Amino acid sequence: MDTNTFLAQLQAAVRQLQAQAETELAPLDDFTLNFKPSPERWSVLECLEHLNRYSRYYNPAIAKALQQVPTQAQNASVRYSWLGRKSITLVQSDNGKQYKTVKHMNPVGGNLGREVLTEFREHQAQLLTLLDAAQCADLNKKVVPVEFFRLLKLGTGEALEFVVRHQQRHMQQALRTKQQATSARLALAV
Template sequence: MDTTTFLVQLQAAVRRLQAAVETELASLDDFALNFKPTSEQWSVLECLEHLNRYSRYYNPALGKAVQQVASATQSTLVRYSWLGRKSITMMQPGNGKQYKTVKHMNPAGSALSREVLAEFLAHQTQLLVLLTDAQKTDLNKKAVPVEFFRLLKLGVGEALEFVVRHQERHVQQALRTKQQAVRASLALVV
């Protein structure tokens, strides 16, 4: 896929994520935001806090890469390394396989408030700016260190897609948790 189409598609995905959080999750009460379907599953706020923790790392790393990587001379095709393809495939929202997160990215048991929602939306705004700025960048340049093993690097385009797919995956998880919370609150009323 050419870089322009690639970036436009990622921007549209980020806008959908923003809209989903603003319309589906931001209006939830504290019970629904903190409801955990099981002790091992995350609440809506934990899903978003997990994404915030990744954004605290990847947004600055992507910003640095976008600033430092030479611009592409022409619109080129986005290429994938084995690591990039594997990382993105793992995070595809349709991939039902569960993966264990690294300890410092696991929000389970954290004291969380509605501020998690505002932080998530602020990160999305930053990501949209990065996606716009990336139009002037060689997206195939390996310049973004992988969070859990910084000796490995992803291409700028791979890292951008990984971040967006990861967010889609966990926002969908949060939306499923919201549905379970609504059912649980209705059961309490009856």
Template sequence: MNAAAFLTSLQDATQQLRATAQAELEPLELTLLNYKPSPTAWSILECLEHLNRYSRYYNPQLAKALTRPAAPARAQETGYSWLGRKSVAMMRPENTKKQTTFKHMNPSGSRLGREVVSEFLAHQTQLLDLLAQAQQADLNRKAIPVEFFRLLKLRLGEALEFVVVHQQRHLQQALRVKAGLQVALSC
């Protein structure tokens, strides 16, 4: 896919993530946001806090990579390394295989408040800004250290897609918790 179309699809997905969180999750009461369907499952706020923890790492890394001058992205085809293809595929929402997260990225048992939703929405706005900046970047340049093993690097385009699909995956998880909550309340 050419870089312009690739970035447009990521921008559209990010705008949808933000709109969904604002419409479906932000209005909920704190007790509902903290509802856990089971002792080992994440609440809505835990899903969002997990994403916030990743955004706290990846957004600054993306911003740093985008400050480096590069050729315009318009004519490029977005490429993938083996690591990038595997990382994106693992996080796609349609991949139903359960993934385990690293301990420092696992928010289970954290005391969370409404600020988690606000921070998530702020990260989406920041990501949209980064995607706009990426229009002038080389998306195929290896520039983003992988969070759990920083010697490995993702290409800029791979990292942007990884962030977006990871967010889609966990926002869908949060929406499933909300749907289960509605069923639990109606019983």
């Protein structure tokens, strides 16, 4: 896929994430934001905190990569390595498999409040800025270290797509949890 189309699709996805956070999650009360379908499942805020933890690493790593990579020929194709394809496939929202997250990225047990939503919104704005900056960068240059094993590197384009797809996956999880909270509240009212 050419760079312009690739980046436009990612920008549209991030704008959709922003809209979902604003319209679907920001208006929720504390009960719904903190509702856990079961002890081992995440609440809405835990889903977003997990994404915030990844953004705290990947947004600066991608920003640094964009400063280091050379400019690319106009509208070149984005290429994928085996590691990039595998990483993106694992986090696709239509991949129904559940995976354990690394311990330091697991938000369970934290005392979370609405500031998690604020931080999530800030990270989305930063990501849109990074996607704009990526317009003229060589997205195939492998300069973004993988968070849990930094000797492995993703291409800048692969890292951008990984971040966006990962966020889509957990936004869907947060929206499902919101629905479960609504159902639980209705059951309590009966």
